[in-house]
């Protein structure tokens with residue numbers, strides 16, 4: 001399919017671009033090639049091989065995004081996950097915070113530009129779209145001056161022995177991206193917007209423009225020009241939007257409200 005590349009605007013053959021890197025979906029059910037999609041209304045959890053790809057970028061831009069953003073980000077989050085599995089939430093990695101933030105902004109930008117069905121819940125206003133587009137095109141070292149990026153690690157406060165989810169399972173949770181507008185004070189106009197989604201067991205937040213200092217301290221988030229990256233734990237049963245999405249999926253699973261292909265997989269698993 002040919003069209004105008006969303007990044008360089010040239011009329012070219014368009015690649016089937018991913019917004020959230022394909023590796024995140026692969027990590028979700030290693031080897032099986034399917035992720036458990038959280039239902040959006042039909043009440044049934046279902047296996048999905050949809051990784052949200054759609055014609056978006058030309059070959060050159062696709063390569064550039066993979067090299068500059070997706071590759072490094074995927075490696076960083078996988079390393080951070082390993083550190084957390086070994087050392088708990090003290091675990092950290094060495095990575096350029098500005099590059100990490102830019103990679104996350106590039107995913108948010110692709111989510112907003114992508115015609116893929118998976119991202120149909122994300123509808124920014126024209127002003128917010130323009131703001132995100134401007135942000136995307138800034139040099140990496142400028143990114144964190146204009147937005148707040150936070151990396152949270154999904155966690156379950158309940159002990160594994162009493163039914164809590166093991167930390168190793170966190171990368172199987174999928175919460176589709178959503179966008180919200182944020183009012184910092186009551187009766188003020190909502191100037192900020194936020195996007196959140198999960199990948200590799202992390203809950204990613206992007207807030208634009210950058211939160212003011214006091215709010216930022218409370219919220220947490222990447223600091224510019226640092227190389228020590230940590231993720232703050234986010235309890236999946238205390239963070240409302242995640243609870244709604246995740247629990248819907250798990251409840252369907254517990255109740256046996258599974259689509260036929262997922263049932264087959266469950267049977268295979270219990271036999272093996």
Ligand SMILES: [Zn+2]
Pocket residue numbers: 005006007008009010057058059060061062
């Ligand atoms: Zn292009």
